[in-house]
Amino acid sequence: MIATTKKRSSKVIAPVRLTNCLSCRSVTVFSIRAIPSSISALPAIAQAVGSDTEVLFDGGIRTGSDMLRALALGAHACLIGRAYIYGLGAGGKAGVAKAIDILKKELSVAMALTGTTRVSDIGPQVLVGGEGRKKPARARKS
Numbered sequence: 039m040i041a042t043t044k045k046r047s048s049k050v051i052a053p054v055r056l057t058n059c060l061s062c063r064s065v066t067v068f069s070i071r072a073i074p075s076s077i078s079a080l081p082a083i084a085q086a087v088g089s090d091t092e093v094l095f096d097g098g099i100r101t102g103s104d105m106l107r108a109l110a111l112g113a114h115a116c117l118i119g120r121a122y123i124y125g126l127g128a129g130g131k132a133g134v135a136k137a138i139d140i141l142k143k144e145l146s147v148a149m150a151l152t153g154t155t156r157v158s159d160i161g162p163q164v165l166v167g168g169e170g171r172k173k174p175a176r177a178r179k180s
Contacts, residue, residue: 064092067113077108084112102144106152109160110168 067083069076076097084093095113099105105116118141125137149155152164162168 062087062091064094066094066096066117068096077111080108080111080113102141102146103148105141105145106148106160106164109157110162110164 065083065087067076067080069079076095080093080095087093092114093112094115094117095108096117096119099108099116099118100120108116118138121137121141122134125133125135127133129136145157149157149160152160154160154164
């Protein structure tokens, strides 16, 4: 994880030391070895740093639904390096714009499917098993 302090310097910190990072403006959540995966570590990291620190998520964002999941688990923003690079390689500047447009449309569809109209309204309730989940109208047969 990368932490950016108020002095705009960046340093790599271990999640264990996260609560000691009181002067951090932002943290970037990513996993080099993918154990645990960055998405599974995201909720605990977001909770540990609190609401005053921006949480940026970088790790496996390939679709708009990936972005929705990361935002629901506590990220403030998602980094889209892979989509950006693929778009750049495929079509230069226009390819990057197209990749961003595709992600925006996919996020819009995912939000519509969860009944969410604003990015700021995305929270754990949009995920299956998330907080505030409504109970089904009737029980399913096994």
